[in-house]
Amino acid sequence: MEKKIKNTDNTDNANNTDNTDDSRMPFLEHFSELRKRIVHIFIIIIITTGFSWHLSYNAVNVIEMPLEKPTYITYFSGELKNIIKQKVPFIYYAFGLNKTPKKFTKHILHYSAPLEPFFMQVKVSIILGFMMALPFIFFEIWQFIKPGLLKKERMYLLPFMFFGTLSFISGMVFMIFYIWPAVINFSLSYQNTNLSPLINLTHFVNFALRLSIIFGVIFELPIISTLLSIAGILKPDILTKNRKYALIGSLVIAAFHADIVTMFFIAIPLYSMYEISIAISTVVWKLKKIKQKSAKTEQ
Structure with missing residues (x-):
């Protein structure tokens, strides 16, 4: 009898260990899959960063363009001022738009540490590499979360990941080519006979990168409102x-910004994101109501 009791105890212990092993396996497999995806993402970023090294110099040149030559702001500001002068001369004189614009002066960037340009190029390469790797990163994330999603959830999430990435990159590009020249024009407007800019490379590029990320997030507003x-x-x-x-x-x-013309150049696209969000939200709710009506008629 004692032997039988011991045997049953042993079998119970064996069953318990088997159950715990079985319960742990999914978690271990999940963790292993997560680790594999993170390694893939890390390798992809290294590859794209290496490829971006050759593009980083051109990227910095693009950021420097408002320092080297007049931008679209100069041209459109002049055209808009002429229109305001003809249509509403009161505003033209009230806001001081009749002042002669300053002559453009070319500026160069400065650095204060021996390896500062090198480390800045590394930083820009990493950010460009991350941007280039975004589609692959989201693919790896998708492969990781896909097994745990319902079919309906997959149908919604995949387009959001695609358009979310596209919107973020569009916001960054929009900032560099549209907002950034206006920001630099404003900064250089403080220059006079007693005040001249000594623009540091690191501060200049870091400021551009921060603004790019901010506008990338702003461009996500329609996507977030849709979700x-x-x-x-x-x-x-x-x-x-x-x-x-x-x-x-x-x-x-x-x-x-220094003048009312430039201010509206910035405000209009910002507010447009909000109006787009309203339009998308309205369409989504109308489609919901149509589905609800069709479901009621079928019943």
């Missing part, structure tokens, strides 16, 4: 009620 509207969290009525605050916020963000 929240589909989830039923955000309604177009809420966005419409807060429209005036969005307009004021856009004007406040753009108000640090």
Whole structure:
């Protein structure tokens, strides 16, 4: 009898160990899959960063362009001032648009440490490499989370990942080619006989990168509003009620520029993102109502 009891105890212990091993296996497999995807992402970023090394110098040259020659702001500001002078001369004189614009002066970047340009090129290469790797990174993330998603969730998430990446990159490109020249024009407007800029390479490029990321996030607003509207969290009525605050916020963000013309160049695209969000949210809720009506008629 004692032997039988011992045998049953041993079998129970064996069963318990088997159960714990079985319960741990999915977690271990999950962790192993996560580690594999992270390694893949790390390798992809290294490869794209190496490829971006040759592009980083050109990228810095693009950022430097507003220092080297007049930008579109100079041309469009002159054209817009002429239109304002003809149509509404009161505003033209009230805001001092009749002042003679300063003659453009070419500027160069300076560095204060021996290896500062090298480390800046490394930093720019890493950021460019990360941007180039974004489609591959999201593919690895998708492969990791796909098994745990329902078919409906997969149908929604994949387009959001694609358009989210596209929107973020579009925001960064928009900042560099549209917003950045206006920012530099504003900065150089302080130059006079007693004040001249001594622009540091690191500060200059870091500022451009920070603004690029900010505008990348701003361009995500329509994507986020679409996702929240589909989830039923955000309604177009809420966005419409807060429209005036969005307009004021856009004007406040753009108000640090030197003149009213440049301010509107910045404020209009910022506020446009909010209006696009309202339009998308409205369409999503209309489609929801159509689906609900069709479901009721079928019942």
